[in-house]
Amino acid sequence: MKTLSILGSTGSIGTQTLEIVRKFPNEFKITGLTTNKHIELLKKQIKEFKPEAVAVMDEEKADLLKADVPVYKGIDGLVKIAKLSEADTVVNSLVGSIGVLPTIKAIESHKNIALANKETLVTAGSIVMEKVKQHNISLMPIDSEHSAIWQCLNGEDKKTVNKITITCSGGAFKNKTKKELEKVTAKDALKHPTWDMGAKITIDCATLMNKGFEVIEAHWLYNLSYEKIDVILHPESIIHSLVEFNDHSTIAQLGIPSMKIPIQYALTFPKRFKNSELPQLELKKISQLNFKEISNELFPCLDYAYKAGKTGGSLPAVMNAANEIAVYAFLENKIKFLDIASLIKKKMDEHKVIKNPNLNEILSVDKKIKEETKKEIEE
Numbered sequence: 001m002k003t004l005s006i007l008g009s010t011g012s013i014g015t016q017t018l019e020i021v022r023k024f025p026n027e028f029k030i031t032g033l034t035t036n037k038h039i040e041l042l043k044k045q046i047k048e049f050k051p052e053a054v055a056v057m058d059e060e061k062a063d064l065l066k067a068d069v070p071v072y073k074g075i076d077g078l079v080k081i082a083k084l085s086e087a088d089t090v091v092n093s094l095v096g097s098i099g100v101l102p103t104i105k106a107i108e109s110h111k112n113i114a115l116a117n118k119e120t121l122v123t124a125g126s127i128v129m130e131k132v133k134q135h136n137i138s139l140m141p142i143d144s145e146h147s148a149i150w151q152c153l154n155g156e157d158k159k160t161v162n163k164i165t166i167t168c169s170g171g172a173f174k175n176k177t178k179k180e181l182e183k184v185t186a187k188d189a190l191k192h193p194t195w196d197m198g199a200k201i202t203i204d205c206a207t208l209m210n211k212g213f214e215v216i217e218a219h220w221l222y223n224l225s226y227e228k229i230d231v232i233l234h235p236e237s238i239i240h241s242l243v244e245f246n247d248h249s250t251i252a253q254l255g256i257p258s259m260k261i262p263i264q265y266a267l268t269f270p271k272r273f274k275n276s277e278l279p280q281l282e283l284k285k286i287s288q289l290n291f292k293e294i295s296n297e298l299f300p301c302l303d304y305a306y307k308a309g310k311t312g313g314s315l316p317a318v319m320n321a322a323n324e325i326a327v328y329a330f331l332e333n334k335i336k337f338l339d340i341a342s343l344i345k346k347k348m349d350e351h352k353v354i355k356n357p358n359l360n361e362i363l364s365v366d367k368k369i370k371e372e373t374k375k376e377i378e379e
Contacts (some may be wrong), residue, residue, distance in 0.1 A: 001026065001027060001028065001029055002027065002028050002029070002088060002089055002267070003028075003029045003030075003031050003086055003087050003088050003089070004017075004021070004028055004029070004030055004031065004032075004087060004088075004089050004090070004091055004267075005030075005031050005032030005033070005051075005081050005082060005084050005087040005089075005090045005091070005106075005111075006018070006030065006032070006033055006034070006090075006091045006093065007034050007078060007081060007082060007090065007091065007092045007093060007094050007099065007102055007117075008034060008035070008036075008092070008093035008094040008095065008099075008116075008117075009033040009034060009035060009042065009045055009093075010035040010036075010038040010041045010042055010045070011035075011036075011093055011094075011095065011198055012093075012198040012201075012259070013091075013093035013116045013142065013198075013259060013263065014033075014091070014093045015041075016259055016260050016263055017091050017093065017263050017267070018030075018045065018049070019260065020260060020263055020264045020267055020275075021049070021267075023275060023277065024268075024273060027268070027273070028267065030049035030050070030051050031051055031052045031053075031084050031086040031087040032051050032052060032053055032054065032055070032081035032082075032084045032086075032087060033045055033046065033049070033051050033054045033055075033081070034054060034055040034056070034057065034077070034078055034081050034094075035054075035055075035056055035057070036056075036057040036058055037056065037057070037058040037061045039056060039061050039062075039064060039065045042054060042056070042065065043065070043067065046067050046068075046069060050069075051069060052069065052070075052084060052086050053069050053070040053071075053072065053080065053081060053084060054067065054069055054070070054071055054072070054081070055071070055072040055073060055074075055077030055078050055080060055081045056071065056072075056073050056077065057073070057074060057075070057077070057078060057098070058073075059073045059074050062074075062077070075098065075101065075102075078094075078098070078101075078102045079101060079102050079105045081102075082102035082103070082105050082106040082109070082111070083105055083106060083109040083111075085109075087111060088111065088112060089111060089112045089113070089114060089267075090102075090103075090106040090111045090112070090113055090114070091114040091116070091142075091266075091267075092106075092113060092114070092115050092116060092117040092120065093116040093117065093142070094117045095117070095198060095200050095201065096117075096119055096200070096324050097119045097123055097317070097320060097321065097324065097363075097366045099117030099119055099120050100117075100119060100120050100123055100124050100128075100359075100362070100363070100366075101359075101363070103115070103117065103120045103128060104124070104127065104128060104131055104359065107128070107131040107132060107135055107137055108131065108135065110135055110137060111137065112137050112138040112139075112140070113132075113137065113138070113139045113140065114140045114142055114263075114266040114267060115139060115140065115141055115142060116142035116143065116263075118143070118210070118213040118214070118217060119213070119320055119324075121216065121217045121220045121221065122213050122216045122217065122316050122317075122319075122320050123316055123317040123320050123321075123362055123366065124317075124359065124362050125216065125217070125219070125220035125316075126220070126312075126356075127358070127359055127362070128220070129220050129221075138269075139221070140266040140269055141217070141221060141262075141266065142259075142262050142263055142266045143214060143217070143262065144240045144255075144257070144259065144261070144262045145166045145167065145214050145218075145240050145241045146214065146217060146218065146221060146241075146262075147240070147253070147261075147262035147265055147266065148239075148240035148241035148242075148252075148253035148262075149164055149166075149218065149221075149222060149241045149243060149253075150221075151253050151265070152241070152242070152243040152251040152252070152253055153222065153243060156243075156245070158222060158223065160245045160246045160247075161222070161224065161228065161243060161244070161245060161246075162228070162244045162245055162246050162248070163228045163229070163230055163243075163244050164218060164222070164224065164228065164229055164230070164241060164242065164243050164244070165230045165231070165232055165241060165242040165243075165244070166211065166214050166215065166218065166229065166230070166231050166232075166241050167231075167232055167233075167234035167237070167239050167240060167241055167242070168208065168211045168231050168232065168233050168234060168294065169205065169233075169234065169235055169237045169257075170208075170233050170235055170294075171189070171202075171205035171206035171207075171208065171210075172184075172188060172189050172190070172191050172202075172205075172206050173188075173189070173206050173298075173337075174233060174235060176298070177298075178297070178298060181298065181337055181338055182336065182337075182338060184337045185333075185337075186203070186330055186331045186332075186333060189202065189203050189206040189330075189337065190202050190203070199331055200324075200327055200328070200331075203327045203330060203331065203340075204323070204327065206337070207299065207301045207323075207327075207337075207340055207341060208294065208299040208301050208302045209301040209302075209304075209305065209323050209340075209344075211231050211302055211305075212301050212302045212303075212304065212305020212306070212308075212319075213305065213320075214231075215229050215231065215302070215305055215306060215309060216305055216308070216309040216316055219309055226306055226309055226310050231294060231302060232291050232292070232293070232294070233290075233291065233292040233293065233294050234289070234290065234291050234292075235290055235292075236286070236288075236289055236290065237257040238254055238255070238256070238257075238281070238286060238289055239252045239253070239254050239289065240252075240253050240254070240255060241253060254281055255279075255281055256279035256280070256281050258278065258279045260275075260277075260278055261278055261279075264278065300341050300345070301323070301340070301341050301344065304319055304341070304344055304345060304348060305319065307348070308348065311353060312353075312355075313353040313354050313355045313356065313357060314351070314353055314354040314357045314361065314362065314365045315348060315351060315353050317357075317362050317365045317366050317369070318347055318348055318351045318365060318369050319344055319347075319348055320366070321347070321365070321366045321367075321368075321369035321370045321373065322343050322344045322346075322347035322348070322369055322370075322373045323340065323344050324370065325343075325369075325370050325373040325374055325377070326339065326340040326343045326344065326373060326377070327340060329374075329377045334377055335377055343373055343376065343377070346376075347369055347372065347373060351365075351369075
């Protein structure tokens with residue numbers, strides 16, 4: 001039986017993770033749960049899964065939660081849940097750079113990591129992967145694209161990889177013109193054609209920053225140069241990624257767009273469990289699969305991610321921090337859609353890169369850029 005702490009248990013990935021746990025009660029035990037502020041749902045989860053302890057990021061909400069288990073609060077609370085001695089695996093489904101510190105502390109406590117939090121590797125990939133190696137733990141990607149690459153590489157010599165291709169649905173605006181993008185709203189952006197995700201990630205899909213994050217993650221997860229990482233538009237979201245080897249043989253992983261499939265694979269690895277509730281791919285019902293190049297003019301965030309990744313140092317943290325604030329400002333109708341990319345570029349252009357930042361420097365840059373971006377939006 002695997003024992004799990006789930007960081008972000010009330011969000012999209014967290015609730016789907018608990019559905020998998022619910023399906024296999026003899027395989028998994030929950031030891032820790034966390035939420036940002038959704039304490040009513042957390043109460044229900046506590047009652048059902050009986051964790052050893054929980055944490056609430058919003059400290060005021062934490063004070064309102066009455067439970068029969070210890071309730072921790074704030075970032076210190078998240079770290080406590082990440083380090084719980086009873087857990088052998090930490091599922092990080094937090095959104096934003098808040099996920100970095102708990103991941104590192106979990107690794108230092110010799111926990112295996114099932115990672116859905118993109119920002120962990122985007123902002124601190126070098127530090128995280130060194131910790132993974134140092135503490136000899138397993139890092140299992142939950143993202144559908146990285147799960148696909150992971151599965152395609154299983155049993156293969158990574159030195160024989162010619163390139164990987166990450167597929168991209170294109171989000172809600174893949175068929176829009178620049179003029180049309182000037183008028184789109186947050187409500188429009190949240191209508192993702194193939195995936196059901198949280199609001200922040202759905203906006204990242206619309207700008208293609210989400211795909212940029214995945215490029216940087218792939219660099220760290222699979223130790224590949226950016227020249228070997230490609231992105232292609234695939235609106236059907238059936239092929240989740242492809243790996244081409246040096247003999248030009250290409251392996252792809254296919255599946256219906258459902259996050260439960262990569263979540264279950266990460267939780268059960270190296271085994272595969274039969275789950276009739278997961279959607280089944282029926283090729284005879286698919287009339288065609290389409291692929292198309294991405295317009296860098298319409299979606300510059302992908303280029304910014306390549307630039308940040310290749311430059312390295314503190315620049316990815318700058319890109320991420322500016323994006324995080326800009327996305328939430330767009331969701332609150334404070335800025336327009338195209339302003340997201342403009343704000344990111346401005347903060348990246350202004351930044352003096354720290355070449356080999358330590359964790360404190362990364363967290364400091366994150367805080368500074370967020371404050372500056374907020375101020376610019378308010379002005």
